[in-house]
Structures are given as structure tokens and as C-alpha cells.
Amino acid sequence: MTNKINKEKKKEILNKVKVEGLMVKEVAERYGLSTKTIYRWIKEESEEGVSFWEVKKLRQENKVLKELIGAITLEMEKSKKRGS
Numbered sequence: 001m002t003n004k005i006n007k008e009k010k011k012e013i014l015n016k017v018k019v020e021g022l023m024v025k026e027v028a029e030r031y032g033l034s035t036k037t038i039y040r041w042i043k044e045e046s047e048e049g050v051s052f053w054e055v056k057k058l059r060q061e062n063k064v065l066k067e068l069i070g071a072i073t074l075e076m077e078k079s080k081k082r083g084s
Helices: 007-018 024-031 037-050 052-083
Strands: none
Touching: 007 024, 007 037, 024 037, 037 052
């Protein structure tokens, strides 16, 4: 791959990591880039707004909380049925 990456390709590459959840190393190898380059792009984007890593952490926490709420809700429904 050439040294110059156009904006669309850069966006595509970052989406592989940020949206599709692929590992930076895997994406870097696929596109012939260094992991340093991709991490730098992510850092540059995070300086413009909320950090990608913060969003990723919050999404994971949200997922865990939803699973807990689901489990608690099921247990409550089971206990209601037993009490009826």
C-alpha cells in the first residue's frame, strides 16, 4: 500500500477497528500499515471529541449491565410464578 491514504480509505480502516471490532494488529496487516499508524489515527480522532477507548469501555459496561438486568428480571418472574 502506498504511503498516502485517502480520507475514505482511512475511514474504512478505522471503522474496521471501531465498528466491526477487529483487532488493530489484524487490520494493520490487512492494509499493510503499522499498528502505530492506526493507533495514531485513533488518538487524533479522540482529541477531537470523546475517546474511542472510553466509548468502547462504556459499551462493554453497558452490555454487562444489560445482561445482569436480564438475569435479575428472569429471577423475579420465576419467583412471582412460584408465589402464585
